[in-house]
Amino acid sequence: MCEMCLHTPCLKGCPNAPQEQPIMQCPNCKADLFVDNTYYPEFDACEFCIDDYAQKVEDTRCDYDEDRYHYYRDKELEERFK
Numbered sequence: 001m002c003e004m005c006l007h008t009p010c011l012k013g014c015p016n017a018p019q020e021q022p023i024m025q026c027p028n029c030k031a032d033l034f035v036d037n038t039y040y041p042e043f044d045a046c047e048f049c050i051d052d053y054a055q056k057v058e059d060t061r062c063d064y065d066e067d068r069y070h071y072y073r074d075k076e077l078e079e080r081f082k
Contacts, residue, residue, distance in 0.1 A: 002010045010017035022032035024039065026046040033039055038047040045053075 001008045002014060002016050004016055005011045005014035007014070012020075020034055022034055024033050025031070026033055026039065026049060028045045028049045029052075031046055031048050033046055040046070040050065043050070
């Protein structure tokens with residue numbers, strides 16, 4: 001029995017617990033994937049790749065919306081002060 005967590009075998013968060021071995025490596029980002037990670041074979045990507053892609057799309061969308069806002073605002077100001 002472990003002196004720290006009082007369990008046999010040790011609990012997952014215990015410092016005496018054996019290191020968890022990855023079940024595979026993502027072919028896209030090369031991250032080690034463990035049992036609780038998600039891998040999407042149809043996209044050949046893991047949850048980290050999907051999250052990164054979603055963030056890039058969101059950043060692009062924000063930039064596009066902001067540019068579009070400034071375009072129409074400037075156009076309205078030009079017409080107002082002709």
